[in-house]
Amino acid sequence: MSRLPARFELPLFALLLSGLMSLLVSGVATWNAVSLYAEFTDKWLSAWLNSWLVAFPAVMVVAPLVRRLVARCVRAKA
Known part of the structure; x- marks a missing residue:
């Protein structure tokens, strides 16, 4: 299987x-x-598709910010 x-x-x-x-x-x-x-x-599938439309762009924006915040709070590996 090829990888991205x-x-x-x-x-x-x-x-x-x-x-x-x-x-x-x-x-x-x-x-x-x-x-x-x-x-x-x-109803679940409808609610899920609607929430995913919001969740995906939100994760794209928030994930890098959270990763930086976590990196500041955690010691680097030795």
């Missing part, structure tokens, strides 16, 4: 992280709001 160039690391990280996190968060929120099995899946 290193320049795609941040966008791929953001894509996967935002997708999984928004999937989980929208699932919990939808379950709390609906809790009916028949309506749950349709």
Whole structure:
């Protein structure tokens, strides 16, 4: 399997992280709001896609800032 160039690391990280996190968060929120099995899946997928549209660009902006903040708070490896 061929690998992507290193320049795609941040966008791929953001894509996967935002997708999984928004999937989980929208699932919990939808379950709390609906809790009916028949309506749950349709509403969850709709909520997830809408949240991912916000989560992906947010992770792209926030992740580098958080990495810098963490780097200031943690000792460098010896």
